[in-house]
Amino acid sequence: MISDETAYRRYLAGEEKAADLLVEKYGDPLTLYINGYLKDMHEAEDLMIEAFSQIFAKDRPITGAGAFKAYLYKTARNLALRHRKKHRHSFLRFEELDFEPQSDVLADTELSRRERSRQLYDALEKLKVEYREALYLVYFEDMSYRNAATVMNQSEGQITKLVYRGKQSLKTILEREGFTYADE
Structure with a gap:
């Protein structure tokens, strides 16, 4: 299994399947994390896609073990906070x-x-x-x-x-x- 950072670099080098690996690995957990802020699964899915889009749009300084996940979650968190500020929701509800x-x-x-x-x-x-x-x-x-x-x-x-x-x-x-x- 390749590291997240290696998959990200491969995507930037033109390997589309590398992005699919990252989205498959983090898409659902990231959506649930965002949903904790928004309490709206559809909006959370949209922001999850937006977070990946922002990271995949240009080369970012992502190096070191766990750096991709941290950068992804930070991006998603910032998007969720901006969205929540506009819509005034509270934080984190977990789904069983x-x-x-x-x-x-x-x-x-x-x-x-x-x-x-x-x-x-x-x-x-x-x-x-x-x-x-x-x-x-x-x-x-x-x-x-x-x-x-x-x-x-x-x-x-x-x-x-x-x-x-x-x-x-x-x-x-x-x-x-x-x-x-x-x-x-």
Whole structure:
């Protein structure tokens, strides 16, 4: 598997399929990320396409592991913030995945998992926006602290603090609401 940065360079060199690889890899997750800002999946899809278009339109200084993803998400974030400013929406709602259990045991397990996920997502909604976004980028998008810092226009140290404080706040909210941990 080639790196994102290599695929980007190949696209710029004229290899159209390299762009398809990047869009296939990041299109859906990026749309969900943008939708967190907009709460409108159709607009999020449009902005996802716009984010890729801006990056593919001209050669950008994208080098280093994870740099393409960080640059892409930063571009999308800026587009979403501009759009949201025009339309005055709030940030990040998560959507649950559909799952059809194959047996009663799986149904009970899946019901329990969904309830725990709902509790987690409800608690995430109660966090400060900065905490929620930092946690989302680091844990849901699997970004490094450095790349999350790039996306959020923060220093790596600030992201470290946001993630730490976000986890502490999330734990407090969950405990206050009676959340039980899986290993208890």
